[in-house]
Amino acid sequence: MPHGNPRFVHGKILHNTGSGIFYRMEVAVPERIDFVPGQFAMVSGWPGNDPLLPRPLAIFRSGGVRGKAAVEFVYKVVGRGTALLSGLHAGDPIALTLPLGHGFEFPAGDRSWWLVGGGVGFSSVFPAAAALEEERADFEIFLGARTRDQLPPGEWIPGGAVAGRVHLCTDDGTAGFFGTVAAALRDRIDRRKSSGPSRVAILACGPHEMLKAIAEFALPLDIRVQVSLESSMACGFGVCWGCVTAIRDGEKSGYRRICKEGPVFDAREVVW
Amino acid sequence: MPHGNPRFVHGKILHNTGSGIFYRMEVAVPERIDFVPGQFAMVSGWPGNDPLLPRPLAIFRSGGVRGKAAVEFVYKVVGRGTALLSGLHAGDPIALTLPLGHGFEFPAGDRSWWLVGGGVGFSSVFPAAAALEEERADFEIFLGARTRDQLPPGEWIPGGAVAGRVHLCTDDGTAGFFGTVAAALRDRIDRRKSSGPSRVAILACGPHEMLKAIAEFALPLDIRVQVSLESSMACGFGVCWGCVTAIRDGEKSGYRRICKEGPVFDAREVVW
Amino acid sequence: MQSVTPDLTTRVGNVLLKNPVMSASGTFGYGLEFMPFYDISRLGAVIVKGLSLLPTPGNPPGRIVETPAGMLNAIGLQNIGVERFVNDVAPRLEDAGAVYVANIYGRTIEEYEAVARRLSDLPALAAIEVNASCPNVKEGGIAFGSSPEGLSGLTRRVRAVTGKPLWVKLSPNVSDIGAIARAAEEAGADAVTLINTIVGMAVDPRTRRPMLSNVTGGLSGPAVKPVALRMVWEACKAVKIPVIGIGGIQSPGDALEFLLVGAAAVQVGTANFRNPNACVEIVDGIRDFFVREKIFRLDDYRGKLLLREK
Amino acid sequence: MQSVTPDLTTRVGNVLLKNPVMSASGTFGYGLEFMPFYDISRLGAVIVKGLSLLPTPGNPPGRIVETPAGMLNAIGLQNIGVERFVNDVAPRLEDAGAVYVANIYGRTIEEYEAVARRLSDLPALAAIEVNASCPNVKEGGIAFGSSPEGLSGLTRRVRAVTGKPLWVKLSPNVSDIGAIARAAEEAGADAVTLINTIVGMAVDPRTRRPMLSNVTGGLSGPAVKPVALRMVWEACKAVKIPVIGIGGIQSPGDALEFLLVGAAAVQVGTANFRNPNACVEIVDGIRDFFVREKIFRLDDYRGKLLLREK
Ligand SMILES: Cc1cc2nc3c(=O)[nH]c(=O)nc-3n(C[C@H](O)[C@H](O)[C@H](O)COP(=O)(O)OP(=O)(O)OC[C@H]3O[C@@H](n4cnc5c(N)ncnc54)[C@H](O)[C@@H]3O)c2cc1C
Numbered sequence A, B: 001m002p003h004g005n006p007r008f009v010h011g012k013i014l015h016n017t018g019s020g021i022f023y024r025m026e027v028a029v030p031e032r033i034d035f036v037p038g039q040f041a042m043v044s045g046w047p048g049n050d051p052l053l054p055r056p057l058a059i060f061r062s063g064g065v066r067g068k069a070a071v072e073f074v075y076k077v078v079g080r081g082t083a084l085l086s087g088l089h090a091g092d093p094i095a096l097t098l099p100l101g102h103g104f105e106f107p108a109g110d111r112s113w114w115l116v117g118g119g120v121g122f123s124s125v126f127p128a129a130a131a132l133e134e135e136r137a138d139f140e141i142f143l144g145a146r147t148r149d150q151l152p153p154g155e156w157i158p159g160g161a162v163a164g165r166v167h168l169c170t171d172d173g174t175a176g177f178f179g180t181v182a183a184a185l186r187d188r189i190d191r192r193k194s195s196g197p198s199r200v201a202i203l204a205c206g207p208h209e210m211l212k213a214i215a216e217f218a219l220p221l222d223i224r225v226q227v228s229l230e231s232s233m234a235c236g237f238g239v240c241w242g243c244v245t246a247i248r249d250g251e252k253s254g255y256r257r258i259c260k261e262g263p264v265f266d267a268r269e270v271v272w
Numbered sequence C, D: 001m002q003s004v005t006p007d008l009t010t011r012v013g014n015v016l017l018k019n020p021v022m023s024a025s026g027t028f029g030y031g032l033e034f035m036p037f038y039d040i041s042r043l044g045a046v047i048v049k050g051l052s053l054l055p056t057p058g059n060p061p062g063r064i065v066e067t068p069a070g071m072l073n074a075i076g077l078q079n080i081g082v083e084r085f086v087n088d089v090a091p092r093l094e095d096a097g098a099v100y101v102a103n104i105y106g107r108t109i110e111e112y113e114a115v116a117r118r119l120s121d122l123p124a125l126a127a128i129e130v131n132a133s134c135p136n137v138k139e140g141g142i143a144f145g146s147s148p149e150g151l152s153g154l155t156r157r158v159r160a161v162t163g164k165p166l167w168v169k170l171s172p173n174v175s176d177i178g179a180i181a182r183a184a185e186e187a188g189a190d191a192v193t194l195i196n197t198i199v200g201m202a203v204d205p206r207t208r209r210p211m212l213s214n215v216t217g218g219l220s221g222p223a224v225k226p227v228a229l230r231m232v233w234e235a236c237k238a239v240k241i242p243v244i245g246i247g248g249i250q251s252p253g254d255a256l257e258f259l260l261v262g263a264a265a266v267q268v269g270t271a272n273f274r275n276p277n278a279c280v281e282i283v284d285g286i287r288d289f290f291v292r293e294k295i296f297r298l299d300d301y302r303g304k305l306l307l308r309e310k
């Protein structure tokens, strides 16, 4: 999928409703936004200059046509910006810069995709699942959360909570696998030894520690891993150099912008 | 009426609805607030530090008992703070410091009260009218606005829009007297010469130019005039010295705090 | 399990404070105005509005303007003068059980001396804070406060006339705050307080006029906090006397930031305007934080910023 | 009645700009990143990210932190180096029809000279802006920029190696901005740009660590606007060369404030982050304001602040 040019648009909230610990917000926008799963938007929807900076949110869904186009986000309230977002009502204005960043890559070839979302990280892997579902590709979803109530509602899962395809994991064992999502993945790999792990590709988004754990066991097994990283961001479109992470890439090693060269990186290149 | 001690309270909005260009907002507060007409509250009801300072609003009404107490405000959206207030919904939290300032004085004695509100200035003279109505005192109300739609709804007038007691004035003649409220007052005085103007006392709140015009013709006629002044305020309770106006009072002349020694001053003392 | 109440006492030189939170001069009136809101003896100390030898009328209106997350003021040090303070206000502060500090300024060094001398008559006065940095009156001390030499001269002279603990309040409008703080230390200050307001300006593009009658004013509030914190950190590294941190503190977290970089105590200014209870809420919030984090004494936290080794 | 389009052209020395709005260095990438949003030739000029002689990796992560109405940054001047700029970027800026200015810095005066010399090879380059004030790298010029003597030396040396118009970007972390501006003027600068960021700091009270890997960073955004405006006003009074105003400009009204106190042009920095269209919206807003207020030429407004006679 090609990565399109970003735009700055003024949207209007269609709905913004909480479901457990997550909010789902749909925003009417002037024109249809095409995006690659893993891409994100910079969102600001509050008056005044405090907080000053927009907040990055993965694009969860996008649809419609000019005049009736809309994008959707899923977020969790963790601080002031997301708290302000959660207080917005249908009809309120909101500013978006999107689509931004380099999303997941789906190289052609016969393979099985394992999509891993930790916490609210499912917001960037569900779009990947939706794309794979469309292509009738083979995928499984791993969702990790601290407890059962912190898992996304089943009906948000692309293709539905199909048994065997969706693996739930909780730190406290209140639902699904009792343990981290990384542990569940390792488990799944062990059970799959026969068919050869090299035909699996992992796309993951979640807490840094989770991504690191996945990279640590999967890379030595020659499994391709793409991870979506996070960072505080000022601009989101590559002009402030505020959001970098250290990348190892031979001659070209150095600090790369998570908002521009990322947020999705090949796990082999990340300096963990 | 004695001026009570101020309190800082966290209130909850009961309703906040627009009526023409004015909003009327009722706030549930932990305990009953007694106030003198002309006193005000410092109001802040938005997250973040921009705008930073609370906004002064006259106390329009106060009632109820502990557990069910409420205060009411009337405001017009003129800038950022009032715009933010207008976006608040029932249930939203709001912080209030009140009651503040020195309100109108009602010295005993047989006299007729003329209450003058220009623009949103009615918000501090209507409480005075309500108090006089309660005492069955003799009063008339003069309301000035640019156009008809900028007058307060008739049902907000204490005692109702009793003919002969309420004088409407508009700059464009779309309702009532065609001209400024100061001109209407002069008119009224001329028609009243016989009974002697000295038995009239004026309480006025509105734009500075209006107050000044009233003082200029009424003071030479020996009519007692009390005016409620405005100013930008940081604290509202007398500790920053930011809100002063020059006051002429013999030995004690100097800059007085509008929030503490005012907002209501004897028009003779104001350096216009 | 019962939680131990953390020990919040702190020493500013030989002044012992029950907790590290004080009100900032010019934002707390004479202290008495806060008594309807809470018991002011709960504060580490109350610092009153800057006092001059004679009552001072201050600047014409157009004294404050709001700015993004801050405000500019050009009050011009309106105050009742030291005499009325000593006679009318000080006794009432004592009745209230408050620890109180007088902030002073003069148009000349002689005036500073005179005010300090008069205040030394008050046995209960905890300290004198010399405002060497008010940007809003030509005589507000900024002439003395913006060079190490000027500050040193002023400090020495006031030091000589009073036995009270002497705190010197520094201007942030300088290239090297460390050098200024050292000048105060060497001249005999018992503590330095910083920051005073940063000189700023606002104009109305339509009327083409300044928003303040004085044209420029002093910036305070959350907007300046990052600058204040940096300067307090630099001052803490530069001097051995206690540093009192101030600038944009609104919450317990803000106060903790200043204590963490080494401040012996903090002052809360502009925050009082939006929330009259700000100071006591900060005292309570610091205590709660210490309970939660199992910190038993302020001194176990103060100055304990963790830096990566280079 | 048809309204005449106001004349927004302005001169910065002998550089003629079609309007007074430029992007600020470090907040606009190399300019090209904004082409998806709008035609960058609509700006008075594009100022690119600070360039050094060699590509520079910058500071470790923990480079930005939000503060009330502002942000701290400690990017550490990550950039592609002057050579790649000349070869890869400059031609594309020319193709885009943009007027562009290179912002430069060096670890030593010799490096400043080398970068300036290399840039002088670009016929279309409108000017060189010398960053004598980056607070985030030891070598960022702040050593040169915080005293009149240091700045004078740096400016003279760079002046000698290039025929390009030379703009010198000043640090606000000084006691007397007028003196600093005069030093630049006397040493041959064609204009001064101010302000760069104000040094600030933020720490996490819980982890006890600084929020920035560099400990301190530069404060920018609306929070600093009042301070920037005051300094620009002082600089305008101190020098005859053009002053370029910058600091917290977010709206047409903000830009007008700087023009009113005398700035020849303005730069817009942090505002680009929240609204990528900020610069062009400010151009349009200034034009609309002039139409509404019946002002025909920028020069009829610029520097026309009305002060009360004393
Ligand atoms: C590319 C990208 C896509 C994202 N997509 C989503 C999404 O779809 N849904 C969603 O809920 N969140 C998403 N996030 C995270 C989201 O941006 C942050 O939760 C949000 O910015 C926090 O803002 P706040 O003002 O509420 O919190 P703040 O008050 O700014 O901070 C609160 C706490 O969150 C931490 N925090 C702040 N920003 C980040 C960040 N960017 N990464 C990690 N921790 C942070 C702070 O350190 C602090 O502890 C994404 C982040 C990135 C970089």
Ligand SMILES: Cc1cc2nc3c(=O)[nH]c(=O)nc-3n(C[C@H](O)[C@H](O)[C@H](O)COP(=O)(O)OP(=O)(O)OC[C@H]3O[C@@H](n4cnc5c(N)ncnc54)[C@H](O)[C@@H]3O)c2cc1C
Residues within 6 Å of the ligand: B040, B051, B055, B056, B057, B058, B059, B073, B074, B075, B076, B077, B078, B079, B080, B081, B082, B083, B120, B123, B124, B229, B230, B231, B232, B233, B263
């Ligand atoms: C004692 C007192 C009682 C008041 N009671 C009421 C009331 O009951 N209802 C009501 O609607 N308004 C009342 N006001 C006025 C009200 O406080 C202002 O309209 C409000 O503060 C404006 O805030 P803002 O953020 O919306 O406007 P801003 O964005 O701050 O300013 C918008 C415009 O309004 C002007 N302005 C701002 N504050 C004031 C002020 N205090 N006085 C005059 N002009 C100002 C500004 O100069 C600017 O032109 C009262 C003012 C005072 C001092």
Ligand SMILES: Cc1cc2nc3c(=O)[nH]c(=O)nc-3n(C[C@H](O)[C@H](O)[C@H](O)COP(=O)(O)O)c2cc1C
Residues within 6 Å of the ligand: B240, B241, B242, C024, C025, C026, C027, C049, C050, C051, C073, C075, C077, C103, C131, C134, C169, C195, C196, C197, C219, C220, C221, C222, C224, C246, C247, C248, C249, C267, C268, C269, C270, C271
């Ligand atoms: C309205 C106002 C008046 C002030 N008056 C004084 C004063 O008289 N003496 C003084 O030393 N500082 C004075 N200050 C400065 C404050 O004490 C404090 O140093 C500054 O405001 C920064 O702290 P803050 O951001 O918490 O307000 C004043 C500040 C304000 C806002």
Ligand SMILES: Cc1cc2nc3c(=O)[nH]c(=O)nc-3n(C[C@H](O)[C@H](O)[C@H](O)COP(=O)(O)O)c2cc1C
Residues within 6 Å of the ligand: A240, A241, A242, D024, D025, D026, D027, D049, D050, D051, D073, D075, D077, D103, D131, D134, D169, D195, D196, D197, D219, D220, D221, D222, D224, D246, D247, D248, D249, D267, D268, D269, D270, D271
């Ligand atoms: C992320 C960031 C990077 C910056 N990099 C540079 C730089 O490379 N060179 C420079 O002279 N100024 C740099 N600055 C300073 C800005 O150009 C500007 O002077 C400052 O941010 C104040 O303006 P503002 O408030 O509009 O952002 C940078 C500022 C920011 C926020």
Ligand code: FES
Residues within 6 Å of the ligand: A232, A233, A234, A235, A236, A237, A238, A239, A240, A241, A242, A243, A244, A257, A258, A259, A260
């Ligand atoms: S957030 Fe600005 S470069 Fe990534």
Ligand code: FES
Residues within 6 Å of the ligand: B232, B233, B234, B235, B236, B237, B238, B239, B240, B241, B242, B243, B244, B257, B258, B259, B260
């Ligand atoms: S608003 Fe602070 S003294 Fe009046």
